[in-house]
Amino acid sequence: MQVTTIETPQLGDRSYLVHDGTTAIVIDAQRDIDRVEAAAAAAGVTVTHVAETHIHNDYLTGGLAYARKHDVVYLVNAADDVAFERTPIADGETVRVGELNVKAVATPGHTHHHLSYVITHGEEQAVFSGGGVLYGSVGRTDLVGEEHTEGLTHDQYASARRLAQEAAQDAALYPTHGFGSFCSSGPATGASESTLGEQIASNHVYTDQDEEHFVRELIANLTAYPSYYVHMSPGNTAGPTEPELTVPDSLDPAELRARLDRGEWVVDLRERVAYAADHLTGTVSFEYGNGSSFTTFLGWVFPYDRQLTLVGSRADVENAIRDLSRIGIDSPDAALGEDPRQLAPGAGVSSYPRVDWQGLISQRPAHDAILDVRRDEEYAASHLEGAVHIPLHELVDRMGEVPEGRVWVHCGSGYRAGVAASLLQRAGKDPVHIDAAFADAKAAGLPMAD
Template sequence: MHVETIETPSLGDRSYLVHDGRVALVVDPQRDVDRVLDAAETAGVRIGCVAETHMHNDYVTGGLVLATDLGVDYLVNAADPVAFARRGVTGGEVVQVGELRVEVVATPGHTETHLSFVVTHDGQEAVFSGGSLLFGSVGRTDLLGPDLTQQLTHAQFHSVRAIAAAAAEDAELYPTHGFGSFCSSGPATGANHSTVGEQVRTNHAFTTTDEDTFVTDLINGLAAYPTYYAHMGPANAAGPGPADLSVPAPLTAAELRRRLDDGGWVVDLRTRTTFADGHLAGALNVEMGGSFVTYLGWTLPYDQPITLLGSEDDVREGVRELARIGLDHPTAAIGDDPNTLAGDHRLSSYRRVGWAEVAAETPTVILDVRRTDEYADGHLPGAVNIPLSDLLERIADVPDGQVWVHCASGFRSSIGASILDRAGRHPVYIDASFDDAAAAGLTIETVQPAG
């Protein structure tokens, strides 16, 4: 048995191509299925089946398009209320894909209808656990709403044990989430591989043997997750169409000026340092790379027109990233020089500093755009905490005057500073890791728990 991993680091997810040397099973493919087809071609195998562990909440699946185009079975839980034809499967079923024996295991918790797949071939065994058992953690259980969270958390406790019962101790484990995805319920280990036995010995889902304690601890540890998640499950249940990954024709300078003047969502993909030094007034900065699509989808209003501004390579990557969360057909202004892209449109800039300047100048207003749980763990005295995801709606809550903006690494604060700049405020962008603030002489406070 061979397993090819197809990573999507920007969303913290993995898809898999598992094969016997001739025929392959694809598990949890992202919407840009060209990567899966390329992997199959490179391996010299035919895709014989596509399987979905669950209706994903953090990306739009490519499973339906891939299975339909290839004319192969699409394995989806028979209990999922989907609007398309599929091969409905339930826990306990066995499906043959070439020489691969695929056992379906019901593992509710991350979703009500979550499945895992135990694949066996030639004496080897592998578990594709989706958002159930992760490396060092489990999938979060609150994505279907507060009314179901406790029930699903109890189910998650039992589901990981169902995986351990169905698979050998040395079975390789291949989760979909847990590599930076907010679908994880807690910090994953950062490992690249693991086995079921290793997780039984080390994962808190197993080492916490009291079910009620597990449920309480997991729910208490759940943090905020991206708002665009609300659109992913319904899109996947409806049956997503193919992704259009073509680069749009460039806008004219006049049309770009009009969109900026009208308050449209023009997203500058250049580096945060370059953007701070000079950009088109009214544009937002979401630097291409890293967590680009997660924070764009979390910050901007979903389903409103987006214009990408940057080099052709960055725009091409931006189109692909947006398609993964269902934001199709953005427009684009292609180029790296804001002086020429929109003709005589006004340019803007703002100051970029590190912690040494913060310590030396003692700013009056510091805006911390991290999540509330990050703020509680440690923050600068007097800092105003408005998570980046709330900043557009709560910009009136930002105190007047010059606003010094920081986050954990400098990525989110670059977006926050550009939001303030777009609103006509006066940001100072703190481009530094929060872990280095104390070394610069700054005091760190924590929020003391009530009682």
């Protein structure tokens, strides 16, 4: 058995191409299926099956589009109520993929109808656990409704034990989530590979012998997840199409000016340093160079019922279009270029100060507010004394709570603070971007409230 991993670090997910050297199955394909097509071509194999472990909550699947395009079998849990034709599969059923034997194992917890797949090839075995058992933890259990969370957490505990009975301990484990995905929960590790046996020995879902304690602890440690998740399950149930990834023609300067004048969502993809120094008035900064943050935080803040316009280099716009298609933000318009004055001659150009922690200490008047835009759990763990706290994903709706006057804004690394500074300025506020790691604040001499 050979496994090709197709990573999507922007979302913290993995897809898998599994084959016997000739015939292959794809597990949890991302929506941009050209990467799967390229992997299959590179391996010299024919894909005959595509399978879903569950109806995903953090991205739109490419499984249906791939199956239709290549006329292959599409395996989706028989219990999932979907709007498209698929080959239903249920707990305990097996399919043959060349020399591979693929067995579906019901592992509810991340969702009600979650499946894992145990694939056997001769003496070799691998487990594709989706959002079930991850490296160091399990998939979160609160994505299908608060009223289901406790029951699904009990299910997740039982499912891990069921999986341990269905596969050998030396079976390689291949989860879909857990590599930075908000679909993971608890102490997920940064491991890149593991076996089922290694997880049995170290993962808290196995080592905690008190089920009630495990349930309480997992639920207590669940944190906020991106608001765009609400669009993913309905989209996957309806059946996503293959995305259009072509870069559109660049907007006419007059049209770009008009969109800015109307207050539309125009997103500048340049580095936050360049943006702070010089940008079109009314744009919002989402630095693309930090790709792992771009998709999550733009999807978290952007209102899905609006038209999106991207501003940046052709390469950044092209990459951003691909990334955004995975979370259902399709067909954004674009203004190609990195010089604000050339993109929209005559339009307003703005800037704002950017400092580090020493700049905050030496330049900030005592009456100026400090705004912390990290998530609730980050703020609760430690924060600057006197800081106002509004998480980035709540800032647009809570702009009225931002203090008057100059506002010095920080986050954990500087990325979210750059987004927040641009949103503040767009709303008529007077921001200063603190572009520094929060981990360095105490050493810089800032008083902390732990």
